[in-house]
Amino acid sequence: TRLPESERKKRPKVVILGTGWGSLCFLRKLHTDLFDVTIISPRNYFLFTPLLVGGTTGTVEVRSIMEPIRKYCKRADAEDATFYEAECLSVDPVSKKVKCYDNSAVKGEVSEFELEYDHLIVGVGADNQTFGIPGVKENACFLKEINDTRNIRDKIIDCLETASYPGQPEKEIDRLLNFVVVGGGPSGVEFTAELNDFLQSDLLKTYPLAKRINVTLVEALPHILTIFDKKIIDHVEKRLQSSNNTKIWTKTAVVGVREKEITVKNTTTKEESIHPYGLLVWATGNTPRKITTQIMQSIGPNIQNNRRGLVVDDYFRVAGTDGIWSIGDASINPSKPLAQTAQVASQQGRYLGRLFNQLAEEMNNDLIKKRENPDAHKEEKEKQQEKLNLFNSITGSNKSFEEAVKEKPLFKYKHMGTLAYVGDHQAVAEFKGDHSTTVSEGYITYYLWRSVYFTKLLSVRNRALVSFDWLKSSVFGRDISRG
Numbered sequence: 001t002r003l004p005e006s007e008r009k010k011r012p013k014v015v016i017l018g019t020g021w022g023s024l025c026f027l028r029k030l031h032t033d034l035f036d037v038t039i040i041s042p043r044n045y046f047l048f049t050p051l052l053v054g055g056t057t058g059t060v061e062v063r064s065i066m067e068p069i070r071k072y073c074k075r076a077d078a079e080d081a082t083f084y085e086a087e088c089l090s091v092d093p094v095s096k097k098v099k100c101y102d103n104s105a106v107k108g109e110v111s112e113f114e115l116e117y118d119h120l121i122v123g124v125g126a127d128n129q130t131f132g133i134p135g136v137k138e139n140a141c142f143l144k145e146i147n148d149t150r151n152i153r154d155k156i157i158d159c160l161e162t163a164s165y166p167g168q169p170e171k172e173i174d175r176l177l178n179f180v181v182v183g184g185g186p187s188g189v190e191f192t193a194e195l196n197d198f199l200q201s202d203l204l205k206t207y208p209l210a211k212r213i214n215v216t217l218v219e220a221l222p223h224i225l226t227i228f229d230k231k232i233i234d235h236v237e238k239r240l241q242s243s244n245n246t247k248i249w250t251k252t253a254v255v256g257v258r259e260k261e262i263t264v265k266n267t268t269t270k271e272e273s274i275h276p277y278g279l280l281v282w283a284t285g286n287t288p289r290k291i292t293t294q295i296m297q298s299i300g301p302n303i304q305n306n307r308r309g310l311v312v313d314d315y316f317r318v319a320g321t322d323g324i325w326s327i328g329d330a331s332i333n334p335s336k337p338l339a340q341t342a343q344v345a346s347q348q349g350r351y352l353g354r355l356f357n358q359l360a361e362e363m364n365n366d367l368i369k370k371r372e373n374p375d376a377h378k379e380e381k382e383k384q385q386e387k388l389n390l391f392n393s394i395t396g397s398n399k400s401f402e403e404a405v406k407e408k409p410l411f412k413y414k415h416m417g418t419l420a421y422v423g424d425h426q427a428v429a430e431f432k433g434d435h436s437t438t439v440s441e442g443y444i445t446y447y448l449w450r451s452v453y454f455t456k457l458l459s460v461r462n463r464a465l466v467s468f469d470w471l472k473s474s475v476f477g478r479d480i481s482r483g
């Protein structure tokens, strides 16, 4: 359904950075006939993050929660979008250009390119927060990308195999089987729960040494899962600690990491101690990505000075720029801050896609109505030309954007509740109404958790694969082979 290149070039150029929740939801809503759309991301797939933790133990296989982005670039009824697998290195908000680089293993003669945009959608998500603690990046595993899950799965088994060597000293066995999870937010808690399931259902059956595995969840605050209601926090803390192999250390911050040991500090007594580990999983939240910081710096610290990311207005326009928009974990509207979740990013992406379509279509209709020239052929040409320019004109620097969006509904976030898996076929859920909060926990909530995420999976293919993985791991157990 491609227009000739010459026609394509005339339409407003929309460049989307990222293939995550925000960007994909924006792309799926966008009428690609109205724009010349290009997506740039180092990942040529969308990743369904809510089930990512299951990939660390093999409850689900990671390919089951990935979706090729090119599938969404192809449109049966409209113009296709273009995809380039590359990392955006820098954005020049003045010349309106992005510079990109091929960071994959296979490189051709061309491995860098520049692209012009009229509108840039920054949906690059966030990076792992390490607070600059030395040794974290070099020694810890993270919980963000597909490779992280492969890495963790591999390391769990490697620790057990190495601990089983003949003549391995007792002290070294204890170290290898000491698994530390840093950060008691939802990522750290869900991982601890998955790890415990893996241990109880699979590892204990096959590895004689598995009973010596110790899992420690380390949290700097007095409690884990602080985004949840107190009742849920109590329930989860009790649940996790009811397993003989799992401990929670609250009011304890990890302050140093070396290859085989961590230093922790009690936040009350300020006492420090050293603990050996075999596996270290780091889940202490988000920080802006390098590209986000570069964009912020190019705008200047007077305008872009929020530690969470790009400051945007009610329409997700990046403050201090013309034609840059940002959604999801990469941005924040300081007057209405929201959590960094898939729920938020996807709703923002859908809203912005709709806004782009509405503005472009409405302005186009107005122009057609206003046209007086009876010459049909000439009119057709003009119409085309005006259509091509209209979106830029309303969102450009001529200030008519405010007028154009005056009657448009503002983005309204609809919170559908927060769910988290806490192990052994149990989950917790919190639904906040205007006047009350409903909390629920246990087996029924677990089925709710599964059904919600199952229905949110993007494609029938994903759903079929995930159902099969769940069935496979519950009937045959999780695969314990390495590699």
Ligand code: FAD
Pocket (backbone or CB within 6 Å): 017, 018, 019, 020, 021, 022, 023, 040, 041, 042, 043, 049, 050, 051, 052, 053, 086, 087, 088, 089, 123, 124, 125, 126, 143, 144, 187, 289, 291, 327, 328, 329, 330, 340, 341, 342, 343, 344, 345, 419
């Ligand atoms: P992302 O989905 O992270 O996508 C960012 C995209 O940008 C990626 O495609 C990335 O490759 C790309 N990118 C990065 N750098 C560049 C660059 N330089 N140039 C171009 N592209 C780039 N939220 C929930 O609501 N419910 C949950 O149950 C839940 N579970 C989670 C579990 C885990 C383990 C994690 C890590 C997160 C979870 N979240 C959950 C949070 C949710 O995943 C994020 O809030 C969401 O992914 C943010 O969407 P995004 O579009 O902003 O970024």
Ligand code: NAD
Pocket (backbone or CB within 6 Å): 182, 183, 184, 185, 186, 187, 188, 190, 218, 219, 220, 221, 225, 226, 227, 252, 253, 254, 255, 283, 284, 285, 286, 339, 340, 341, 418, 419, 420, 421
């Ligand atoms: P988080 O920011 O929610 O939690 C990180 C935790 O690490 C905090 O409690 C913090 O006190 C602790 N911490 C920080 N530094 C520490 C240190 N040095 N030592 C010990 N503890 C330390 O991060 P997350 O769990 O990675 O989640 C990131 C985002 O993804 C959040 O917005 C979260 O809501 C979202 N998410 C949601 C779900 C879900 O809805 N089920 C699941 C995973 C992630």
